[in-house]
Amino acid sequence: MTLRVDFSLISSWVSPSARVLDLGCGHGTLLHRLATDKSCRIQGVEMDPESLLSAVSKGVPVMKMDIDKELDAFTDNSYDVVILSRTLQAVHRPASVLTHMLRIAPTAIVSMPNFGYWRNRLRLLSGRAPISKDLPYAWHDSPNIHFGSCKDLESLFAELGFTIAECVPLSATGRVSHLPTVTRNFSAGATVYRLTHRTP
Amino acid sequence: MASDPLNTVTADVQLFTKDHPLSFAKGGQLTEVTVRYETYGTLNENKTNAVFVCHALTGDAHAAGQRDGEKKPGWWDSLIGPGKPIDTDRFYVICPNLLGGCQGTTGPSSINPATGKSYGLGFPALDMRDFVSVHRGLVSHLGIDTLLATIGGSLGGMQVLQWALDAPQDMASAIIIAASSRLTAQNIAFSAVAREAIMRDDGFSGGQYVDEGTSPDTGLSIARMMAHITYTSEGALWDKFGRSPQNTDLSGDLGVDFAVESYLQYQGETFLDRFDALSYLYLSRVMDYFDPFAHDGACELLSDHPVPTLVCSFSSDWRFSSRQSKRIATRLERAGVPVTYQEIEAGVGHDSFLLEIPDYLELVGNFLDYRLEVAHDSSR
Numbered sequence: 001m002t003l004r005v006d007f008s009l010i011s012s013w014v015s016p017s018a019r020v021l022d023l024g025c026g027h028g029t030l031l032h033r034l035a036t037d038k039s040c041r042i043q044g045v046e047m048d049p050e051s052l053l054s055a056v057s058k059g060v061p062v063m064k065m066d067i068d069k070e071l072d073a074f075t076d077n078s079y080d081v082v083i084l085s086r087t088l089q090a091v092h093r094p095a096s097v098l099t100h101m102l103r104i105a106p107t108a109i110v111s112m113p114n115f116g117y118w119r120n121r122l123r124l125l126s127g128r129a130p131i132s133k134d135l136p137y138a139w140h141d142s143p144n145i146h147f148g149s150c151k152d153l154e155s156l157f158a159e160l161g162f163t164i165a166e167c168v169p170l171s172a173t174g175r176v177s178h179l180p181t182v183t184r185n186f187s188a189g190a191t192v193y194r195l196t197h198r199t200p
Numbered sequence: 201m202a203s204d205p206l207n208t209v210t211a212d213v214q215l216f217t218k219d220h221p222l223s224f225a226k227g228g229q230l231t232e233v234t235v236r237y238e239t240y241g242t243l244n245e246n247k248t249n250a251v252f253v254c255h256a257l258t259g260d261a262h263a264a265g266q267r268d269g270e271k272k273p274g275w276w277d278s279l280i281g282p283g284k285p286i287d288t289d290r291f292y293v294i295c296p297n298l299l300g301g302c303q304g305t306t307g308p309s310s311i312n313p314a315t316g317k318s319y320g321l322g323f324p325a326l327d328m329r330d331f332v333s334v335h336r337g338l339v340s341h342l343g344i345d346t347l348l349a350t351i352g353g354s355l356g357g358m359q360v361l362q363w364a365l366d367a368p369q370d371m372a373s374a375i376i377i378a379a380s381s382r383l384t385a386q387n388i389a390f391s392a393v394a395r396e397a398i399m400r401d402d403g404f405s406g407g408q409y410v411d412e413g414t415s416p417d418t419g420l421s422i423a424r425m426m427a428h429i430t431y432t433s434e435g436a437l438w439d440k441f442g443r444s445p446q447n448t449d450l451s452g453d454l455g456v457d458f459a460v461e462s463y464l465q466y467q468g469e470t471f472l473d474r475f476d477a478l479s480y481l482y483l484s485r486v487m488d489y490f491d492p493f494a495h496d497g498a499c500e501l502l503s504d505h506p507v508p509t510l511v512c513s514f515s516s517d518w519r520f521s522s523r524q525s526k527r528i529a530t531r532l533e534r535a536g537v538p539v540t541y542q543e544i545e546a547g548v549g550h551d552s553f554l555l556e557i558p559d560y561l562e563l564v565g566n567f568l569d570y571r572l573e574v575a576h577d578s579s580r
Binding site for chain 1: 508526529567569574
């Protein structure tokens with residue numbers, strides 16, 4: 001299986017031997033790569049039993065936990081990086097989850113589908129809720145409960161006092177977009193951010 | 201008898217001597233300890249495939265396989281055997297009866313060689329660390345340096361946890377199922393009633409019933425009946441019995457009338473054939489006091505030598521609930537241990553850990569398979 005492009009990107013942002021927590025780690029593919037290639041000390045969190053079983057087969061440690069309710073369990077600065085990949089739109093309290101992330105580690109890596117992507121806007125104009133590669137569900141059976149654009153997300157980061165250290169827009173096919181970063185709210189299917197606390 | 205696919209070996213071994221006695225964590229010594237254990241499968245050449253099984257409160261060394269004349273197979277036959285998660289074609293499985301037990305290993309009803317009488321209440325008070333000391337003695341007797349995994353459910357899981365904290369270098373991984381790192385007040389309350397039932401029985405004779413020729417049968421069976429209720433669930437008992445009468449009609453008198461009453465009575469009676477009242481008192485008391493994370497530095501050794509650990513609970517277990525397993529998982533995670541925690545959906549309560557529940561078997565199987573793969577790779 002080839003690794004998702006955003007996984008390669010995220011992996012390039014993680015230092016060797018870092019302590020990495022992945023919230024909503026799925027099958028543990030990214031964590032497995034970080035442990036194998038970069039000797040990271042990895043820990044995953046996942047609710048889906050099938051995904052958890054598959055992670056366990058790879059030797060990836062995963063705890064069944066509710067990201068919305070149980071992040072208190074992790075102590076301050078106990079990791080170097082916390083990752084939340086394409087999950088923020090599905091949690092109940094995104095602001096609280098983000099705050100926990102930068103409490104648990106000095107760096108957070110977050111990716112989210114962009115509701116402001118031009119095709120989504122077009123589909124809305126046609127009178128239908130967007131369905132795309134990044135937002136593949138019908139409105140009634142979608143796990144996604146928050147629909148925000150890059151702009152929306154970035155203003156939340158600012159509100160929470162986070163600095164965007166890096167930001168990489170991905171195209172609708174999931175590749176690193178070659179379009180200019182400034183047009184991301186229009187051109188990106190999803191965006192990946194590396195976040196730190198705003199230096200006072 | 202047909203050839204045994206489990207390659208079962210049952211043996212007794214004398215561990216500890218006058219020169220190297222077993223020193224109990226809370227004081228006291230024994231100069232000889234007999235341990236009854238069973239092994240299944242075959243130890244590989246590099247001795248990297250050993251899985252050590254710790255049993256629960258009323259378990260024994262006979263974990264798997266059914267022998268001629270036995271009504272039921274070993275207590276963990278759902279997990280241990282050819283093709284099962286603890287696959288005896290690939291793993292070498294060790295299961296001893298624990299210290300203080302009554303199924304071949306030295307316990308309070310054993311005869312004290314110094315007096316020729318049973319130890320009775322003179323048997324040293326037990327602590328989870330004492331079980332670990334004896335387990336470690338057995339592993340060293342078997343000539344194994346590192347266990348591929350230690351595994352146990354309920355009190356067995358607590359032994360695994362204590363062992364991982366005390367001597368993490370002994371194991372490449374640990375599996376803790378339906379256990380607790382600190383009993384709740386409700387847990388202790390249940391144990392207290394069970395112990396009262398035993399000790400208030402005249403047959404208890406101050407703990408010297410072996411020498412007196414009496415037996416606290418009523419107390420022990422009531423203790424078991426009550427405990428058994430806590431090992432199941434409301435739904436499981438309802439599904440099994442509902443309100444159906446034991447005989448054709450409910451008679452309305454005070455005898456055994458409902459089917460569930462008869463079932464409990466049977467549980468209490470059959471327990472007398474295989475269990476000892478003093479063992480029940482001593483072993484259940486160990487659980488009440490167990491609180492391994494209570495002191496500072498409890499996780500120091502484990503932090504230096506993190507043992508990948510699987511913690512697993514069952515959704516309907518109210519005796520040792522998922523909250524208690526989560527506490528173990530969280531404490532270990534904070535110590536820097538790679539932790540897998542899963543709550544298995546199961547309706548039958550605490551005893552789920554003994555049953556054939558596909559999601560549960562797959563979880564344990566996947567975890568162990570990966571550990572074996574790693575062991576093979578590193579010995580290549």
